Amino acid sequence: MAHIRGGSRDSRAVVSRVAVTALPATVPAGSEAATRADFSLIRYAQCWEDADILLDALAIQPGDDCLSIGSAGDNALALLSRRPGRVVVIDLNxxxxxxxxxxxxxxxxxxxxxxxxxxxxxxxxxxxxxxxxxxxxxxxxxxxxxxxxxxxxxxxxxGAGKFERYFATFRHRILPLVHSRRKVEHLLRGGTREERETFYANEWDTWRWQLLFRIFFSRFVMGRMGRDPSFFRYVKGSVSDRFLARGRYATTTLNPAENPYLQWILTGAHPTALPFALRPENFEVIRAHLDRLEWHCEPMEAYLERAGERRFGAFNLSDIFEYISEENTHRLLERIVRSGKSGARLAYWNTLADRHRPEFMTDRLRSLPELSQALHARDKAFFYCAFVVEEVI
Incomplete structure (x- = not known):
């Protein structure tokens, strides 16, 4: 565990040094995901989850302790903007x-x-x-x-992660076969919704676009080049068809000019839009609260066993349940709920596997479907099929 103290830029960080001289080659056992995927490399060099809807979902109060999946750290840092008491970050990798x-x-x-x-x-x-x-x-x-x-x-x-390299391959090798740079720039300018829908239908959604998209974003290619193949273990149905539909939503219903995730995929940068943690108005408040951040390399199950009950007021769970069975999802949810205060919010994404609170937990965990659907409709990280918000009773 590394624990940073000292929030100002001029203060020097006091860091608890880990007792190794290099990053471990393997990760701790204790979760289903740890046994199925390779966690020795950077999978995600950015958080591909929209912190704007995450923060609205969690409704963090000043002083709340928060538990967050690590990923690349952007969304854990975004939580600091709400002045929590502590943000505990967990990641297997x-x-x-x-x-x-x-x-x-x-x-x-x-x-x-x-x-x-x-x-x-x-x-x-x-x-x-x-x-x-x-x-x-x-x-x-x-x-x-x-x-x-x-x-x-x-x-x-x-751009250092496997997922980002996958998008870079798409950007450099596939996209030019379909659309010119001029068309990409036109798409990212946005415009009114009517203009976006007209451009998509008449200029963007060609047979070549659909064909190459379906190939490149197929389960097979994504498993080889983007995500670990084991991450599709519990996925049913066509991966590429779902992503194609969500891509259309992101370029027509949502405004590409305001979408940092779409912009990075198509350009490898953030020309006109930034994720929450990188926006100038959030920089100083995040920097001022770095002393409230700690991180642990271990399965969440192991951390929760010693975390105590009724501690946390918010849980950023990323898409953690995507990679484990429904049975293990329910088991982990029970552990999470035990560590949550009454009223604590859980937020997580479903990419392709359907995960949510089981019926036998209705006395401990309340579903918030209207809030979930309203926030998912705004989700700029468009490839997720659902955003789930639940509340500890």
Whole structure:
């Protein structure tokens, strides 16, 4: 566990050093997901989940303790904007926590514009120098991890994951076969809803687009190049058809000019829209509350066993249930509910597997379907088929 203390930029971080000299090659046992997927690499160099709807769902009150899945750290950092008492971050993958630790160092050492350069949101020829300014804030294993990734740093750390490389392949090799740069720029300008729908129907949604999209975003190709194949274990139906429908929603019903996730997929940067944690208005409040963040590399089940009951007021669960069976989902939900205060909110995404509170937990966990559906309708990370919000009774 690394625990950062000291919220101001000028204070030096006091870091509890982990008792290893490199990131572990394996992850702790104790969860179904840990036994099925390879967690030795960066899978996600960004959080591909919309923090705007997450924060609205969780309704965090100042002083609340929050539990969050790590991923690349963006949404855990976004929770700090609500001035919680503590944000506890859990992830099975030490490489994902290395992404979070470097972000914490960047918020501490860099100015906002420099942070955007390091991430890759903005062009830069000095990312190596920016990293050197952050390096002293890292624990020894994480420093060694990033020291070995000079190419990824030079390109922007937001593109260093397997998932982002998958999108880069789509952007560089598939998209030019279908649409010109001019059409991509036109799509991302947005416009009125009527203009977006007309452009999509007449210019974008060609037979070539549909064909190559269905191939590249098929279960087989995504399993080989994007997500771990084991992540599709509980998925039923056509993966590409669902993503194609959600893509149309993101480019017509939602405004591409306001969508950082779509912009990164199509351009590899954030030309006109930023995720919540990277917006200038949120930078200082996140930096001021870095001392309230801690992280652990272990299964959530193991952490919850010692966390105590009725502690947490909010849970950012990412799409954790996507990768485990329905039975194990229910078992983990029971553990989570025991650690939640009355009124605590749970928020999580379903990509392709249907996961939600079981009927036998209705006396302990309340579903909030109207809120869930309203927030999902705004979800800029458009590839999820559902957003689930539930409340501890």
């Amino acid at each position: 030490p490489s994902q926590l290395a992404c979070l630790e470097l972000r914490v160092a960047a918020y501490r050492e860099l100015e906002h514009a420099e942070l955007l350069e390091l991430i890759g949101s903005r062009p830069s020829g000095r990312r190596a120098a920016l990293y050197q300014r952050c390096r002293s804030q890292l624990t020894a294993p994480v420093r060694a991890f990033w020291d070995g990734k000079s190419a990824e740093i030079a390109a922007g750390i937001g």
